[in-house]
Amino acid sequence: MTNSMFRGTKKFIDLYPDKYSKADAEKTRIALKLWSRDNLLTELETMNQLLEKQTTPLVVCHNDLLLANFLVDEKNKKVSIIDYEYLAPNPAAFDIANHFNEYAGTDEV
Numbered sequence: 001m002t003n004s005m006f007r008g009t010k011k012f013i014d015l016y017p018d019k020y021s022k023a024d025a026e027k028t029r030i031a032l033k034l035w036s037r038d039n040l041l042t043e044l045e046t047m048n049q050l051l052e053k054q055t056t057p058l059v060v061c062h063n064d065l066l067l068a069n070f071l072v073d074e075k076n077k078k079v080s081i082i083d084y085e086y087l088a089p090n091p092a093a094f095d096i097a098n099h100f101n102e103y104a105g106t107d108e109v
Contacts, residue, residue, distance in 0.1 A: 005089075006048050013040045051089065061090035065099040 016037045020026040035043075051058065062069070063086035071080045 006044070009044055010041070013037060013044060016040065056091040058089040059092045061088060061095045062086070063088055063090060063095070063098065065095050 014037070018037055020029055062081060062084065064083060065081070069081055069083045071082055072078075073080070
């Protein structure tokens with residue numbers, strides 16, 4: 001994982017409280033079995049170690065390039081991509097391959 005991505009994600013996790021100050025919020029956190037800050041940091045470190053072993057260059061991928069996620073503005077001749085819910089690092093060719101897989105309507109490769 002790139003150092004900046006790792007640092008940014010760690011800063012975000014550091015904002016996560018060990019325990020909520022409001023009793024009802026803490027009770028909900030426990031009931032939902034939300035991970036602790038330590039669990040999240042462990043997962044981040046594991047992901048970082050796995051990504052360091054990656055030999056194919058990784059880029060930021062949309063990971064859901066369905067045709068419905070392209071907005072075409074014919075008047076201004078612009079195409080915009082929406083819905084970044086699955087944004088994550090992947091090999092550079094992933095979005096291209098996934099787009100044609102989805103476009104063809106293939107459920108199984």
